[in-house]
Amino acid sequence: MEKNTRTNGSVCENCGKWMEHDHTTLTIENAHQSFRLCSERCDSEHRANLALRDMTWGTAS
Incomplete structure (x- = not known):
């Protein structure tokens, strides 16, 4: 699901900024998903x- 509402940019999928x-694209190899993140801090979180x-x-019940 794309979270873009403006024409030139995107929303950080961690903090919503x-x-x-200028954004970092993080690719999770095991799930083959890509996430748009705004900073190294959001990447770590x-x-x-x-x-x-x-x-x-x-373990959740």
Whole structure:
């Protein structure tokens, strides 16, 4: 699902901040998904959230 509402840019998929043209694209190899992230901080947070989800997914009830 594309989160673009403006014509030139995108939204960070971690914090929701609007990005113009300069963004980092993170590709998760095991899921073959790409995420648009605005900074190294969002990259780190997003990776941590995915790792936490993977660790706790099977234990949630």
